[in-house]
Amino acid sequence: MKNEWPLWEVFIRGQHGLAHRHVGSLHAPDAEMAIRHARDVYTRRNEGVSIWVVKASDIAASAPGEKEPLFDPSNAKIYRHPTFYDIPDEVGHM
Amino acid sequence: MTTAVKTDAALFELALRMGDNALILAQRVGAWCGHAPILEEDIALANVALDLIGQTKMWLGLAGEIEGKGRSADDLAFLRDARAFRNSLLVEQPNGDFAMTLMRQFLFDAFHHPMLVGLKSSADARIAEIAEKAEKEARYHRERSEDLVIRLGDGTEESRARMQGALDALYPFAGELALADAIDAELATRKIAPDLAAIGARVCDYLKTVFAEATLNAPWDAAVRKGGKQGAHSEELGYILAEMQWLQRAYPGAKW
Numbered sequence: 109m110k111n112e113w114p115l116w117e118v119f120i121r122g123q124h125g126l127a128h129r130h131v132g133s134l135h136a137p138d139a140e141m142a143i144r145h146a147r148d149v150y151t152r153r154n155e156g157v158s159i160w161v162v163k164a165s166d167i168a169a170s171a172p173g174e175k176e177p178l179f180d181p182s183n184a185k186i187y188r189h190p191t192f193y194d195i196p197d198e199v200g201h202m
Numbered sequence: 203m204t205t206a207v208k209t210d211a212a213l214f215e216l217a218l219r220m221g222d223n224a225l226i227l228a229q230r231v232g233a234w235c236g237h238a239p240i241l242e243e244d245i246a247l248a249n250v251a252l253d254l255i256g257q258t259k260m261w262l263g264l265a266g267e268i269e270g271k272g273r274s275a276d277d278l279a280f281l282r283d284a285r286a287f288r289n290s291l292l293v294e295q296p297n298g299d300f301a302m303t304l305m306r307q308f309l310f311d312a313f314h315h316p317m318l319v320g321l322k323s324s325a326d327a328r329i330a331e332i333a334e335k336a337e338k339e340a341r342y343h344r345e346r347s348e349d350l351v352i353r354l355g356d357g358t359e360e361s362r363a364r365m366q367g368a369l370d371a372l373y374p375f376a377g378e379l380a381l382a383d384a385i386d387a388e389l390a391t392r393k394i395a396p397d398l399a400a401i402g403a404r405v406c407d408y409l410k411t412v413f414a415e416a417t418l419n420a421p422w423d424a425a426v427r428k429g430g431k432q433g434a435h436s437e438e439l440g441y442i443l444a445e446m447q448w449l450q451r452a453y454p455g456a457k458w
Contacts, residue, residue, distance in 0.1 A: 113240075134241075134242050135240065135241075135242060136242065140349070141349075144346060145242040145246065148242065148245050148246040148249050149246075152245075152249065
């Protein structure tokens with residue numbers, strides 16, 4: 109529909125979180141109103157300290173069909189995980 | 203030891219006026235729940251209504267305390283008759299279309315926020331405390347309604363016509379909010395409430411700026427429709443109370 113407001117993706121930085129996390133989406137005519145709507149829809153229970161909104165159409169995403177070539181090759185490469193070190197006891201919990 | 207309770211009449215009136223404005227507007231706005239033009243606006247309106255209900259609980263709770271006759275906020279909300287309500291005529295006006303609801307909200311917010319800012323420095327600590335909490339909510343309400351009034355006023359031909367119609371219909375009710383009577387004068391002298399004339403002048407300047415930006419023309423010289431603050435309401439309030447109070451009236455003391 110031509111008259112429908114564009115879709116915005118909403119990211120909220122939580123009370124204790126360092127990074128903004130995707131929480132959902134909503135419709136709004138522009139960024140200012142998208143932030144207001146996000147405040148009303150997604151922070152009613154005191155969830156956030158900061159809001160980002162971005163037009164859903166501005167997000168470039170990887171194609172689900174390319175999942176295999178993109179992600180499978182890293183599957184068997186356990187040497188990429190830093191699990192081959194001996195950590196001295198004195199270091200304690202890491 | 204018992205102390206005789208003497209009700210501070212002016213203070214009681216102030217708490218009722220603030221509480222009843224919030225309560226009746228919340229009841230009106232709450233009726234949009236599930237019916238607003240879009241989902242996001244629906245939730246935003248419900249948030250505003252719930253903010254106002256929260257404020258009502260504080261104001262009417264304080265009113266009961268000041269009165270000293272053991273009436274709770276619920277007793278005052280659900281068991282008073284229309285003549286005992288002290289809300290302004292503006293907030294009891296019907297929802298109409300979205301333009302009417304929005305304009306009513308904006309005209310109320312335009313007064314409500316500076317009033318609460320004034321009450322934050324009330325000589326009565328309980329009033330200052332409630333105002334401190336409510337002022338932040340009212341500031342957001344005003345930002346939101348101001349933004350929408352400008353967008354829709356300076357919008358399409360249809361949205362502008364609807365907003366102008368709403369302003370013509372509702373502006374005459376706005377003046378009552380800042381129109382001082384003897385009670386307001388007493389409260390101002392006692393430093394319990396701000397001087398309403400000063401608030402009214404500030405609201406007027408603010409409305410002029412916003413309506414200019416929204417390309418709307420307010421009927422500035424229209425006669426002020428008043429009486430609600432003193433308990434003389436339009437017939438609208440009777441219908442609102444019938445819906446709001448019937449359960450407590452039909453089943454006294456019902457709880458869930």
